[in-house]
Amino acid sequence: MPSDQRPPAIFLMGPTASGKTALACALRAHFPLDLISVDSALVYRGMDIGTAKPDAQTLARHPHALVDIRDPAQPYSAADFRADAQIAMQASTDAGRVPLLVGGTGLYFRALQRGLSNLPEADAAVRARLAAEAATIGWAELHRRLAQLDPVAAARIRPNDQQRLQRALEVIELTGRPLSELQSGGAGEPLPWRVLKLALLPGDRSVLHQRIATRFDAMLSDGLCEEVAALRARGDLHPDLPAIRAVGYRQTWEYLDGRYGLPELRERGIYATRQLAKRQITWLRSELDARVFDPERPGLEAAAQAALRLFLGSA
CATH class of the missing domain: 3.40.50.300 (P-loop containing nucleotide triphosphate hydrolases)
Known part of the structure; x- marks a missing residue:
């Protein structure tokens, strides 16, 4: 070899x-x-x-x-x-x-x-809307939403980890696919x-x-x-x-x-x-x-x- x-x-x-x-x-x-x-x-x-x-x-x-x-x-x-x-x-x-x-x-x-991974660029409008939602209903509720949409990502992202939680939900909105699925492919x-x-x-x-x-x-x-x-x-x-x-x-x-x-x-x-x-x-x-x-x-x-x-x- x-x-x-x-x-x-x-x-x-x-x-x-x-x-x-x-x-x-x-x-x-x-x-x-x-x-x-x-x-x-x-x-x-x-x-x-x-x-x-x-x-x-x-x-x-x-x-x-x-x-x-x-x-x-x-x-x-x-x-x-x-x-x-x-x-x-x-x-x-x-x-x-x-x-x-x-x-x-x-x-x-x-x-x-x-x-x-081949992830989309950040979208300021989506992030601002998610932040506004969090201010109204709380990050814990957004984490519960993520658990329904992407349980794999939700299991590794803490409810108070606002940055990663926001990003996971943003990716789902922009691509229609779970963050964990996109990350598993590597790039x-x-x-x-x-x-x-x-x-x-x-x-x-x-x-x-x-x-x-x-x-x-x-x-x-x-x-x-x-x-x-x-x-x-x-x-x-x-x-x-x-x-x-x-x-x-x-x-x-x-x-x-x-x-x-x-x-x-x-x-x-x-x-x-x-x-x-x-x-x-x-x-x-x-x-x-x-x-x-x-x-x-x-x-x-x-x-x-x-x-x-x-x-x-x-x-």
């Missing part, structure tokens, strides 16, 4: 607060790697604290492509990411280096590797890189939960509320934007609206982050071809280095 002649690329995946960035930077010190962020929140400028964005010193020493490339008023899609990531990957390969894509947005990893050209997948999956979920709580407390201490207040003060941002719906930002926006106090902000922010981590872990467990590492076990960096050496064929 002929060997795979595609250039190499590495996916470093894991739930939030699992130590992906630290490991990526450590690996870059030993291998000719270019880091590419796979994070739906890190793309936004001015959203640094609540996204746990690497600080300026880290980014100067270990540059990450696809960080700070959008204003929060500009939505960023999986299709946008796929196009941008392939440009960054090709630049890395052309320079004789290896792209390492690091992050926790499973949809982006999947879109990059498997391509995107797009195969990724022209051979990929090593590394997944950080904590064996003890309680340790990850503690890390999430500690990190959210640090965000509050570092000025998360002030950061969101500055975003609100712009006047052109609102809670329905994908950037503001990001975990931590939505809860802080509601706190600044006066809907609850600081203790409840902390509780809600930590809970939402834990739920995000749970969804990320569930997705990662479906990536059966990934090399799994427990980020809390000693020797993580050495084990990851060994996997890269074997994959890249270096000594």
Whole structure:
């Protein structure tokens, strides 16, 4: 059998607060790697604290492509990411280096590797009407409607996930076909890189939960509320934007609206982050071809280095 002649690329995946960035930077010190962020929140400028964005010193020493490339008023899609990531990957390969894509947005990893379904473009009129309906009858009622029209999609979309729920109903209206049916067909050209997948999956979920709580407390201490207040003060941002719906930002926006106090902000922010981590872990467990590492076990960096050496064929 002929060997795979595609250039190499590495996916470093894991739930939030699992130590992906630290490991990526450590690996870059030993291998000719270019880091590419796979994070739906890190793309936004001015959203640094609540996204746990690497600080300026880290980014100067270990540059990450696809960080700070959008204003929060500009939505960023999986299709946008796929196009941008392939440009960054090709630049890395052309320079004789290896792209390492690091992050926790499973949809982006999947879109990059498997391509995107042939879905219609967003329709502003349909979306506005669905939003108006939701304001009248509630998103839970729209979720019940989706369950009748596309039970497969409804099973994986939470009733309070307004963005995905709206999109699923929009697709049905525009195409007359269920979103799950269109997505099952797959689409797009195969990724022209051979990929090593590394997944950080904590064996003890309680340790990850503690890390999430500690990190959210640090965000509050570092000025998360002030950061969101500055975003609100712009006047052109609102809670329905994908950037503001990001975990931590939505809860802080509601706190600044006066809907609850600081203790409840902390509780809600930590809970939402834990739920995000749970969804990320569930997705990662479906990536059966990934090399799994427990980020809390000693020797993580050495084990990851060994996997890269074997994959890249270096000594």
